[in-house]
Structure formats: C-alpha cells, structure tokens
Amino acid sequence: MQKPPVNSLNLDLLVALRDTLVKLEKEKCKGMILTSESPSVFSAGLDIMEMYRPDHNRARKFWTTLQDTWIKLYSSPYPTVAAINGHSPAGGCLLALSCEYRVMVGPKFTIGLNETQLGIVAPFWFQDCMRNAIGERQAELALTLGKMFSVDEALKVGLIDEIAKDKADAISKAEDFLDEQSGLPALARSTVKVAFREATLNRLLKNREADTKMFLDFISMPKVQQALEMYMQTLKKK
Numbered sequence: 001m002q003k004p005p006v007n008s009l010n011l012d013l014l015v016a017l018r019d020t021l022v023k024l025e026k027e028k029c030k031g032m033i034l035t036s037e038s039p040s041v042f043s044a045g046l047d048i049m050e051m052y053r054p055d056h057n058r059a060r061k062f063w064t065t066l067q068d069t070w071i072k073l074y075s076s077p078y079p080t081v082a083a084i085n086g087h088s089p090a091g092g093c094l095l096a097l098s099c100e101y102r103v104m105v106g107p108k109f110t111i112g113l114n115e116t117q118l119g120i121v122a123p124f125w126f127q128d129c130m131r132n133a134i135g136e137r138q139a140e141l142a143l144t145l146g147k148m149f150s151v152d153e154a155l156k157v158g159l160i161d162e163i164a165k166d167k168a169d170a171i172s173k174a175e176d177f178l179d180e181q182s183g184l185p186a187l188a189r190s191t192v193k194v195a196f197r198e199a200t201l202n203r204l205l206k207n208r209e210a211d212t213k214m215f216l217d218f219i220s221m222p223k224v225q226q227a228l229e230m231y232m233q234t235l236k237k238k
C-alpha cells in the first residue's frame with residue numbers, strides 16, 4: 001500500500017486493492033505479501049472522511065467495495081501474509097487479520113480493533129476475524145475495550161504470528177512462510193483454507209445488504225457524526 005501519509009482506506013485505495021486481488025487470482029498467483037510503503041503506518045484503517053458527512057451513494061459504494069475487498073482477500077486460494085511494518089488500527093488490523101499469517105515489526109507499533117474507543121462499532125465480520133485469530137474470550141475483551149495491542153502483547157495473544165526487527169526481516173519471514181506453502185498441492189491447500197473460512201465468509205455473503213444498510217444508518221446518526229468530527233479534530237490538532 002502506498003497512499004501517503006497513512007494508507008487510510010478511502011474508496012480509491014479500496015478499488016485498487018480489490019482490483020489487484022481479482023487480478024492476482026485470475027493470474028494464478030502463488031502467494032502475496034501485503035505491506036506498506038510508509039515507515040511507520042501499515043494502514044490507519046478506514047478513511048474517516050468517507051464516513052464524515054457522506055454523500056449517500058458514495059458511502060454505499062465505499063462500503064460495498066470494502067466488503068468486496070475483504071471477501072476477495074479472506075477467500076483467496078493463494079497464501080497471503082501481512083508484513084505489518086507500522087501501526088495497524090481498525091480497518092488496517094482487518095486487512096492483517098484477513099491474511100493467513102502475520103509478521104509484525106517490533107517493538108514500537110500497535111495493532112487492534114479500536115472502534116469502540118472512537119464511539120463506533122466494529123462490524124460483525126471484523127469481530128469474527130478477531131475471534132478466529134485470538135479466540136472468543138480474548139476477542140470479547142479486546143473488542144469491548146477497543147484495545148490496541150503492543151507487538152509483544154499481540155504475539156502473546158496470537159494476534160500476530162512472528163515479530164520482525166525491521167521491514168526487510170518481516171519480508172524475509174513472510175517469504176519463508178510462502179516458501180513452505182509453495183511445496184504443497186495447491187488445490188488441497190486452498191480447499192482446506194476455504195473450509196476453515198467458509199462460515200465467516202458466508203455470514204457476510206448472506207447478510208451483505210443488511211450490513212450495508214446498518215453501516216449507512218449508523219453513519220447517518222447525529223451522535224456518530226459528532227464523534228467522527230471530534231475524532232478528526234483530535235487527529236488534526238495532533
């Protein structure tokens with residue numbers, strides 16, 4: 001990802017990500033490493049400006065493109081690794097959680113689904129991804145608190161799989177994971193992957209329109225708009 005300054009996921013970046021994932025699958029990609037060009041941010045999550053005083057049609061397109069991107073990434077037949085070389089809050093954490101393996105550069109960055117802290121709610125499929133990675137108990141704690149994990153905490157709870165000392169080390173560890181996968185029969189590998197992920201995927205696939213409506217209704221609430229405005233101001237003042 002290369003959208004300065006913080007790889008916030010706006011409609012344009014989501015379209016680019018989705019189209020890349022479609023292309024990789026078509027071209028029978030053997031494996032993908034998702035990382036960031038920024039030295040300190042993997043992705044700042046959803047672009048707040050897409051949710052603040054939105055145009056209804058654009059907001060709908062934004063959300064359905066996010067759903068498409070997640071479905072493609074989460075169900076990709078080829079192996080996927082997130083080389084998390086910077087902070088990874090909210091939607092950034094979702095991208096990392098949707099890969100099969102996570103290597104994060106330590107020690108100073110943070111990762112987590114922090115939505116509760118912002119007065120918004122992580123959608124059920126964000127929550128499912130966290131639950132699948134760290135288990136029911138830890139996911140409930142993390143999501144109710146909107147906890148941002150340090151790299152050490154993330155490893156301990158199973159949110160990431162390995163710590164790297166810098167980006168090059170993270171890429172090298174990610175390549176080791178892909179090398180290991182490349183020795184396996186591809187169809188057997190992807191069938192097992194999709195079987196593990198099917199229930200989570202189907203939950204969104206069967207409820208896409210309801211999920212979209214919930215998002216649109218949620219961001220139309222004056223209280224949510226107020227919370228987003230205050231949050232944007234805090235970020236800008238900083």
Ligand SMILES: CCCCC/C=C\C/C=C\CC/C=C/CC(=O)SCCNC(=O)CCNC(=O)[C@H](O)C(C)(C)COP(=O)(O)OP(=O)(O)OC[C@H]1O[C@@H](n2cnc3c(N)ncnc32)[C@H](O)[C@@H]1OP(=O)(O)O
Pocket residue numbers: 005006008040041043044045046047048049087089090091092114115118120121122123214215218219232235236237238
């Ligand atoms: C009741 C029923 C409910 C049902 C629920 C149904 C639906 C749910 C509805 C909605 C859910 C929506 C889900 C949202 C998930 C998200 O992803 S929300 C986004 C959360 N992201 C964050 O909280 C991260 C915020 N950013 C940061 O913490 C920091 O920027 C950083 C990533 C740690 C980097 O810090 P750094 O110091 O390097 O940079 P700056 O903070 O100075 O930022 C630079 C620049 O970028 C702007 N910016 C940062 N983050 C965002 C963002 N997410 N979107 C837009 N813009 C962002 C920041 O304002 C600075 O701008 P500048 O001052 O103009 O340079």
